[in-house]
Amino acid sequence: MGIKVHGVPQGGASIRVLAALNEKELDYELLVVDMKSGAHKQQPFLSLNPFGQVPALEDGDIKLFESRAITKYIAYTYENHGTPLIYKQGKEMADLAVWMEVEAHQFDPVVSKLAWELVYKGMFGLQTDEAAVEEHTTKLAKVLDVYEARLSKTKYIAGDAYTLADLNHLPGLKYMMGSKVQHLLDERPHVSAWCKNIMARPASAKVLNMDKQA
Template sequence: MASIKVHGSVFSPAVMRVFAALYEKELQFEFVNVDMKGGAHKKEPFLSLNPFGQIPAMEDGDLKLFESRAMTKYIAHNYNDKGTQLLIQDPKKMAIASVWMEVEAHQFDPPAMKLTWELAIKKMFGMETDAAAVEENEGKLAKVLDVYESRLAKSKYLASDCFTIADLHHLPNIQYLMGTQAKKLFDSHPHVSAWCTDILARPSWSKVMAMQNQK
């Protein structure tokens, strides 16, 4: 039995981010579905894994983690000798990777996640889209992608010419948004569009999407 367990939903962007890291590292893991509709994430035993009652939660032996980006960093560091090299060893280059990880979390994710919620996830639950929120966050994301376009004109990937954890963190929101009207924001930035096509085609990501298709 795999020592790694990931608790959550296969449709959660945060959970998908962790899956991607595990598949890049070619690691065996057990997925434990959390009944979100039944509120299992707000009750024990889940709260013993994440006291904030949010997915995902992860176990690796006696180690318990929450927050998806902390999980991906742990996976990349602890299993550095497995699968894809998601980290850059050179200190200066790793610093650049860290910058783009922070950019994803603090600049890209807020508008992208709001658009994912409004344009993709709400539709999955038959909820009405907030057009004003969509317009506001499309404007915000477009400005972020202007910066990405400039960066990706100089580098194949965000941190370097190699795929790293900085790129991986973007995958879930990009996947969802490519199936919505927000795709136009990516298409209007040629280097960003090429980057999206590249990272979405990774075998690890195909395995993440296959998990959803099994549901």
């Protein structure tokens, strides 16, 4: 039956799943969900994700939602394909678990709020809340200070190999690039090098450029 991804090529969470599939060198079919018509809030999509959010994945009889859960499934199920993306034991596994949590609970919530203010509000004709931008820019700077210290010791955020902890940052980094908060990356040399490194990976670039190719 093959792997099917129900999502949008430019959508943040979909980027994670598509990049993971590319890193694993797996064939898949992207079924674009018409968000403007509200297809994600209707059947049959709700049978894949009852919360009505993209992406969702089908792999034979397996049906999954939540992008980080999907990337874990891809990494473990297809561990012998492409880039490993995970550590399976010891301190390396523990570090991976820690930094995956950091991305989900420290980095992404702040970047998502900035993306709403700096990207999505304009798309909906809404006014940017400059006070909110300032507040979340300050918060993100503190998070990236921690990243800078970490990346001064390791090539990637969870160690010396590229893993899901790095890959899961791709949507947030995409939002930051070219925005008024890109300077937060540029001002931190280790963060800047890490960002450029992971975004330039062929598997990442293929996904990040999808909307430009449409």
